[in-house]
Amino acid sequence: MDFGPYLMLATLEGAVTAAVLALTASGLALVFGVMRVVNVAHGEFFMLGAVLAWWVTHILGGSAAFGFVVALIVVPVLVGLLAAITDMTILKRIDYDPERTIVATIGILYILQQVTLMTYGPDARPVVPPFNTRIALPWFEFVDGKISLYWPWGLSITSYKLAVIGAAVLVLIGLWLLMTRSKLGLLMRATEQDRDMALAFGIPVERVYALVFGLGAGIAALAAVLIVPIQQAHYLMGHDPLLLSFIVVIIGGLGSLPGTVLAALLIGLSDGIISVFFSPTLAKILATLLVALVLVFRPQGLFGARKA
């Protein structure tokens, strides 16, 4: 493939990765930002989203679009509820103690993964996309000094992948509006800034915590519902999103939403481009190296505020 179309394809693939990653990672960033909880089980909530999406579309049967739309609405709510219950029954009981929450969420990770294995089974199952048209993209070349268009082999994207990018952008804008423009966002930010002061002002911090934990998991589940028609639902699919989300959140600055989105773009696009031109392994190596460099030279992350 020529360099131009090659780069364009890599960018498009990277954009899909970046979109899903931005959603997943912003869920993780939100939980860390407000609650100071490192949620190791975040990838499993993502996986649950995909598995439940298969389950919902499978039970409903009928048209692919109908089942998918229902899954898109129901699944994030279900996963969010489950996460909120987890928060109230487990994390609250251990007082959100940093070390103990890490151990507890590792436990939740294994419980969710193994329960899925025992019920849903070890197979990868597909969800049919609501629509999926292959869109061939043209590229230009100079023939006798004039620009002419041609359709290179393999330079294409599907309508569904474009829709995933669009949906991710919308959800992120919605999340940003929620955080900055709504009363709920105000409560969350107040809790984030000073938990004790928020309590003193009568903010129901415990309920805010449960809500934030549910919201974070729900966003990850939403990302999974969006990606599952492209990939497949499988009980081990939570590993990569968790790892990449941590990379993104560390680079972007723990708890910073704009930083997270920017880092997701950086990691997603570079993952796409480096994977296409070199190898996916090199892409992971470079991303991890970037984390190391950020930790050494800018420990608060690109956008994180340095703690006094």
Added chain:
Amino acid sequence: MTKSKTVPVTGAQPTRRDALKTLALGGGAAAAMPLWARYAGAKTSEPIKVGFQVHRTGIGAAYGRWYDRTTTAAAALINEQGGINGRPLEIVAEDDGTDPKRGAEVVEKFATQHNCDIGFGTLFSHVVIGSAPRAGELKLPYFVVSEGHHVASGMLNRYTLQPGITDVKSQVQAMAPFVAENLGKKVTMIFPDFAFGHDHRDYFTAAIEAQGGEVLEHIAIPPTETSFTKYFPKIPRDTEVIYHVMVGPAVLTFVKELGEFFGPQRPEMFGFIDSLEAVDIGSPGLEFLDGTYFWEGNPRYAQEDQSEYDAFFRERVGVDANGASVSDPKDVSTYAHMFGCWETLHVVKAGMESAGYRGPQDRAALVEAVEAMTDMPHSNAHPQGAKIFNGKTHQVFGHQYITKVVDGKLLLVHTTSIEDTFYPDEVDYTTQAL
């Protein structure tokens, strides 16, 4: 047995009718007796324990499910027919998570905890390579059903045998002439990045070059990968044939994205059915496969000239004419591979019977008895086809099938001879100590 009293012991020679009557009575009595009593004639009625290393979880889970069903069906059949040396066969299944490290532990458990007579049934090549050395140390006969060339290459040991399924080197060598003559000579290979895929890479490249063709590009993909489009731009523009073989939970995504990548302008395609094992070929997004070719170890769809043995095998395992479970048409089998479990268990039975196998003290005799085998005729015990076993390399050789996708079904277009799959021996395991 008490029934033998009906045979006249004095006077005239027993007539044939008498003998038949006696046999029928004996057979009927045997069938009516509980299982333990049926084997009372053997010196011991202790079961022969086969440690079945099964990929219940991990990337090999779909294969594991069907290897399990096939093994269970084969063991039930062998037991109905009187077991091995008059002793029942017991399958001790243990999940290895498709993980080499766990695989070695499972082999150890078979030998020391479960007191199994043999280890059996491993598929994924990295698990075989991880487990076989331990089986060799424990002197546990280890019958793998893996396809990898690691047995015949001499990498493993005298206790590891592959008598029920052919290896990648012989398969690809038999495929290369068909690909070069019918599809094209400029090939791009896409394969999983572990031992099994490397066998494809090494031996198909050599085989196609021997046919005057060339491999333009090797594209290795980790078997745990979930998104594939980013690998495809490496496919050179002048590729005539895509040779694809993929394993792991995301094979359906792999084939779908391959179709989306090419759109209407696809080159010729030749795939190993591994890319679609346990996947319904009628899944949305796979329409582009129509007119492409597949290697199949055993044709998934019952063909027009289906043998009675294949029909018997399908019925016993519970597979319909489309290669799916009779109880759930969406549950597609790993038909091109799982016959290996069935055939291997029958080889174990034949080996134990010719060795007069009594218990773990006869493990070495069992290995020697299997090494002495050569011809395995097409039969209920070998439903995939006739085979020739090479006792020196511990590897079996057999027919290979090429099918074409026509109207969403795989139709047989070419069957190779067994000789097409031969290559010079690379090892003589019989020179190693037992």
